[in-house]
Amino acid sequence: MARMIAERADALPGLAEVFREYGYAGASLSLIGTATGLGRGSLYHFFPGGKQEMAAAVLADVAGWFDAAIFTPLEQADDPRAGIDAMMVEVDRYFRSGQRACLIGAWGLGATRDPFADSIAGYFRRWIAALQTLLARGGVAEDHAATLAQDVVSGIQGAVVLSRALNDTSLFRATLGRLTARLYTALAAA
Numbered sequence: 001m002a003r004m005i006a007e008r009a010d011a012l013p014g015l016a017e018v019f020r021e022y023g024y025a026g027a028s029l030s031l032i033g034t035a036t037g038l039g040r041g042s043l044y045h046f047f048p049g050g051k052q053e054m055a056a057a058v059l060a061d062v063a064g065w066f067d068a069a070i071f072t073p074l075e076q077a078d079d080p081r082a083g084i085d086a087m088m089v090e091v092d093r094y095f096r097s098g099q100r101a102c103l104i105g106a107w108g109l110g111a112t113r114d115p116f117a118d119s120i121a122g123y124f125r126r127w128i129a130a131l132q133t134l135l136a137r138g139g140v141a142e143d144h145a146a147t148l149a150q151d152v153v154s155g156i157q158g159a160v161v162l163s164r165a166l167n168d169t170s171l172f173r174a175t176l177g178r179l180t181a182r183l184y185t186a187l188a189a190a
Contacts, residue, residue, distance in 0.1 A: 011043070011054075014035035016062065019054075019055060019103055056116065058103070066123065070090050074131055088176050097169035098163025098164055098169055099169060138190055145186075148186055152179050152182070155178075160172065
């Protein structure tokens, strides 16, 4: 039986998991209904634009979480090392030590990217810029800070894929450790 929810935000965690596991094309209304506990009518009540509106809401929700938990703290951290440590803790928590696929990263690879290209690119640009800002504030030269930020974000994304593919959380955590050490080294040399 479909459950009653008061706000569309209540449906977002279930929607995100379906999109994460099955992709945009594979996320049928049946799977979405099962994950959210909502019937077709309730889904269209909360998301009149259908699956595309659901996906856009999920992307906005994920971006909002990253903004609050990672991007803004990086931009506002007084101590660059503390900002890096906090980022890595939140990254590990969010990606469940590499066992949770990156929805935005996965969508950036396939045909799903096109309708959401601005949101996907904005997420990655914001993460890179926030980390670059932190590193520059710590004395790392702008060009080196930009390269490091790109390497770290791509390293995290690669670690999610590899850790999930090999079902090995230690690989994800070890990668985060190596990336942290690389950032610390750059700060120490600045």
